[in-house]
Amino acid sequence: MQSEKLKMKLEHWIEHNNSHAATFKKQAVEAGEMGFRDIETELLLAAEAMERAGSHLQKAREKLGCS
Template identity: 40%
Template sequence: MIEHWIEHNESHIQSFREWALKAKKDGFLEAYEDISEAADKIEEANKSLKKAQKGLFPPPK
């Protein structure tokens, strides 16, 4: 399930970055910053999910 969440989040990150750039291009700089911040936070969430995944499924020794 964690792998699914990570992949799902990655698709959202990509979409958010694309829309942030569109907002910036159209002069909506505050929206650009807010959407970019949201993408950054999802990236942070994925870091936590990856740590959890390693804790649940450590690589074989």
């Protein structure tokens, strides 16, 4: 049962991170369109970091025996 709980948490975190990464990318485009290039860059870096975190969460999920 504990592994099922962990699986559910990992799935939630993966989805949550993906959502944040997508939001950061969208906001980066908007910031760039407004001329805030430095903010655009930071938001894109934040999105990349979320994607890297998501990759680690996915690996953890796979090690739990989920595909």
